[in-house]
Amino acid sequence: MPKLPATTATHETPATPGLDAAALTGWLAAAHPGLAAGPLRARVIAGGRSNLTYAIEGARFPLILRRPPLGHVLSSAHDMAREHRVISALEHSSIPVPAAIDLIDDTGGAITGTPFFLMEKAPGAVIASPEQNGAYSREELRGLSFELVHHLAALHSVDVEAVGLTTFGKPEGYLGRQLSTWRRQLDASRSRELPALDRLQAALEAAPPTTTRTGIVHGDYRLDNALVDGRPPRISAILDWEMATLGDPLVDLGMFALYWDIAELPGSEAIPSAVNPAAGYPSFAELADHYASRAGIATPALNWYRAFAAYKLAVILEGIHYRYQAGGTVGEGFDRIGELVGPLVENGLQVL
Numbered sequence: 001m002p003k004l005p006a007t008t009a010t011h012e013t014p015a016t017p018g019l020d021a022a023a024l025t026g027w028l029a030a031a032h033p034g035l036a037a038g039p040l041r042a043r044v045i046a047g048g049r050s051n052l053t054y055a056i057e058g059a060r061f062p063l064i065l066r067r068p069p070l071g072h073v074l075s076s077a078h079d080m081a082r083e084h085r086v087i088s089a090l091e092h093s094s095i096p097v098p099a100a101i102d103l104i105d106d107t108g109g110a111i112t113g114t115p116f117f118l119m120e121k122a123p124g125a126v127i128a129s130p131e132q133n134g135a136y137s138r139e140e141l142r143g144l145s146f147e148l149v150h151h152l153a154a155l156h157s158v159d160v161e162a163v164g165l166t167t168f169g170k171p172e173g174y175l176g177r178q179l180s181t182w183r184r185q186l187d188a189s190r191s192r193e194l195p196a197l198d199r200l201q202a203a204l205e206a207a208p209p210t211t212t213r214t215g216i217v218h219g220d221y222r223l224d225n226a227l228v229d230g231r232p233p234r235i236s237a238i239l240d241w242e243m244a245t246l247g248d249p250l251v252d253l254g255m256f257a258l259y260w261d262i263a264e265l266p267g268s269e270a271i272p273s274a275v276n277p278a279a280g281y282p283s284f285a286e287l288a289d290h291y292a293s294r295a296g297i298a299t300p301a302l303n304w305y306r307a308f309a310a311y312k313l314a315v316i317l318e319g320i321h322y323r324y325q326a327g328g329t330v331g332e333g334f335d336r337i338g339e340l341v342g343p344l345v346e347n348g349l350q351v352l
Helices: 021-031 078-092 130-135 138-156 175-189 196-205 248-261 285-293 305-323 337-351
Strands: 039-044 050-059 062-068 100-105 115-120 215-219 226-229 234-238 245-247
Touching: 021 039, 021 115, 062 078, 062 245, 078 100, 138 226, 138 234, 138 248, 138 285, 175 196, 175 245, 175 248, 175 305, 196 305, 196 337, 248 285, 248 305, 305 337
Parallel strands: none
Antiparallel strands: 039 050, 050 062, 062 115, 100 115, 215 245, 226 234
């Protein structure tokens, strides 16, 4: 990843938290003159329970810029190089991903002051709220659901050697490292006593399952991390690969299950979900069966993996709660994030 020197802005652009659009304009003209077309405009489109995402207009075609969140940043949860590497590797696979353009280390620089990466904006939109379901028929939403889980099974079957990702992670001992990693992340974000969360961590550590398959793990696989485009609608891109690695694929299926049914949890309004059986979405049990059929395995028992997903999301939300209290979040809706931690922990203890 090249180190980017500081850039001096030469014209005024509207202020955007975490990104200087004028400095980005100058860099793009120098580094990618074929993309430059004039002053760039940037707006935050995901202020992020994770990395910040900006829509960039004014280039030859629309772009997306990703950078770590402002303020309190957990040590390994916002790795730009990791995200850039995996979407670059998957660009010519059957997995739909945006086209990567560049990865830049702007630490201490004028654009973001952090590493960031740039990619093409894939067509389509995220389905993130129940109101958006009205644009599709029941049959279309059902079809999109099975397409989404089909891509997950395909991801877990990718030949990592063929796409150059054999050193992308260490599958052996993956679950144990995950537990250790998220304990460290929690310890780095503690702002209040959460004894139930510590109990869930201990319960997960006491009975980890035996991993029987390994593959590329997305790390945050869910409906609103996909772009939907066209008519009939199709998934045009899977997004947000910042936690991807090599490991136990059932971790993805457990997280997918948690998000699929998250609207059932008290306080879930903090994380809106479009998934609603009344609109045509299938049950998670149907999707798990479809995944197993595509992966060529028996439908797996997911109790531990669903509990781990609840624990992991609780830790992530606690980190966001910490950043919100410190004024390090961009956008709205962060004031109630911390309220969902308790219900998630209770859910994790129940399913385990």
